[in-house]
Amino acid sequence: MTLIKSISGIRGTIGGQVGENLTPIDAVKFASAYGVWLKQQRQKDNYKVVVGRDARISGKMIQNLVMNTLVGLGIDVVNVGLSTTPTVEVAVPMEHADGGIILTASHNPKQWNALKLLNAKGEFLNAFEGAKILDIAESDAMSFADVDSLGKITRNKAYIDLHIIEVLDLDLVNVKAIEEERFKVVVDGVNSTGGIAIPLLLERLGVDVVKLYCEPNGEFPHNPEPLKEHLTDLSDAVKKHNADFGIVVDPDVDRLAFMDENGDMFGEEYTLVACADYVLSKTPGGNTVSNMSSTRALKDVTEKHGGMYEASAVGEVNVVNLMKKNKVVIGGEGNGGIIYPDSHYGRDALVGVALFLSLLADKRMSVSELKKTYPSYFMGKKKIELTPDLDVDGILKTIEERYKNEQLTTIDGVKIDFSESWVHLRKSNTEPIIRIYTEAKSQEEADTLGDKFIEEIGAIAQS
Numbered sequence: 001m002t003l004i005k006s007i008s009g010i011r012g013t014i015g016g017q018v019g020e021n022l023t024p025i026d027a028v029k030f031a032s033a034y035g036v037w038l039k040q041q042r043q044k045d046n047y048k049v050v051v052g053r054d055a056r057i058s059g060k061m062i063q064n065l066v067m068n069t070l071v072g073l074g075i076d077v078v079n080v081g082l083s084t085t086p087t088v089e090v091a092v093p094m095e096h097a098d099g100g101i102i103l104t105a106s107h108n109p110k111q112w113n114a115l116k117l118l119n120a121k122g123e124f125l126n127a128f129e130g131a132k133i134l135d136i137a138e139s140d141a142m143s144f145a146d147v148d149s150l151g152k153i154t155r156n157k158a159y160i161d162l163h164i165i166e167v168l169d170l171d172l173v174n175v176k177a178i179e180e181e182r183f184k185v186v187v188d189g190v191n192s193t194g195g196i197a198i199p200l201l202l203e204r205l206g207v208d209v210v211k212l213y214c215e216p217n218g219e220f221p222h223n224p225e226p227l228k229e230h231l232t233d234l235s236d237a238v239k240k241h242n243a244d245f246g247i248v249v250d251p252d253v254d255r256l257a258f259m260d261e262n263g264d265m266f267g268e269e270y271t272l273v274a275c276a277d278y279v280l281s282k283t284p285g286g287n288t289v290s291n292m293s294s295t296r297a298l299k300d301v302t303e304k305h306g307g308m309y310e311a312s313a314v315g316e317v318n319v320v321n322l323m324k325k326n327k328v329v330i331g332g333e334g335n336g337g338i339i340y341p342d343s344h345y346g347r348d349a350l351v352g353v354a355l356f357l358s359l360l361a362d363k364r365m366s367v368s369e370l371k372k373t374y375p376s377y378f379m380g381k382k383k384i385e386l387t388p389d390l391d392v393d394g395i396l397k398t399i400e401e402r403y404k405n406e407q408l409t410t411i412d413g414v415k416i417d418f419s420e421s422w423v424h425l426r427k428s429n430t431e432p433i434i435r436i437y438t439e440a441k442s443q444e445e446a447d448t449l450g451d452k453f454i455e456e457i458g459a460i461a462q463s
Helices: 024-041 059-072 085-094 127-139 159-168 175-181 194-204 232-240 269-282 297-304 316-326 349-363 367-372 392-402 443-462
Strands: 003-006 009-013 048-053 076-082 099-103 112-118 153-155 184-188 208-212 245-249 256-259 288-291 309-312 330-333 337-339 378-385 407-409 414-417 422-427 433-440
Touching (some): 009 024, 024 059, 024 099, 048 059, 059 076, 059 099, 059 153, 175 349, 232 256, 256 269, 269 349, 297 309, 309 316, 316 337, 349 367
Parallel strands (some): 048 076, 184 208
Antiparallel strands (some): 003 009
């Protein structure tokens, strides 16, 4: 079992030994460190933190521990209950709060949970801030409030509705055109909070919704990562109900993927490509950003509209920092994460759904026809489980030396750009694995390239 401390927050499996898993003691420890760090940012009489969670089974337990720890530090808590990551991100500035905590392990299976930490803007902390919180946690230099200075908890159940209103009010969300199309859509909410938020948004847009696994009980009916091999039930439902397309989100609703009317994957890599195509068509010359593990198709589409594209290191905070620097109109990650600055600087599946529907209403074509309008790339995603004796840094350094005559990028692991393909090797921020991303002109080429590097890494490790 595992406890991972990284730029993506404090993430681990429930149960087991303190310091090795996400136990109640670890949840209190890191919530305390966050609260102490937050109070160090500025001196004031009252502090406020927004706390929400996805529907995973451990969520209520972890949320109660986190909220009451903050209360013990003299910090007021706004409990938004079952929520989505982007909803909490939206709620923080709406509440004029000092920060926020989302309790979710995103795409990880049900035995995982995590504390994802936000600043006063509702944005993820950077690496320096995260390191400071880890230092506080290890120092035990935490002072709690006396009995007359304890914080209080208030409940606000309105934020999913408020988030939906914010999405519908965006200038490029064409509510009238979407309503006129009378779409029929199947939604796989993986029995988490996407099963609440996505159908509500679609119904407000006049969409006929077929719900699949939309009961927020935390019993994930399949692996919650929105990949093709996990979505056979969604494919069957789209065809059975003669739907226009299918939607799937991960448990905390910051990743979004579509399935076309034939039950075939649109491709989570193309979620951002399609939404960017729509936004860029309305704001020609706009710039975009995605991370290094994302498809080349975004670069192609951006340049078609007269804009400039640049890639960041993997990690939402890295994408956001480069987006701000380049003043982009849309960006995100190739795992189905849409970041639209006109809304907020966080991956948001609700915004992605609204922009995608606006695009379909604008183009007046099927999802399968839309896919054919984009450059055709195929991506492979493989991984290698880490063992304690595996020297990841040494392996990546050897790969870098072997391919020094190719186009290399080393800001995040090693990315090698070949003329017709690329491979990106990096240590995951969220799991004890090496991720191997590849992209080529066919699925076979992408998979073969990934297998080649798995074999090469294995040989290096053995030597």
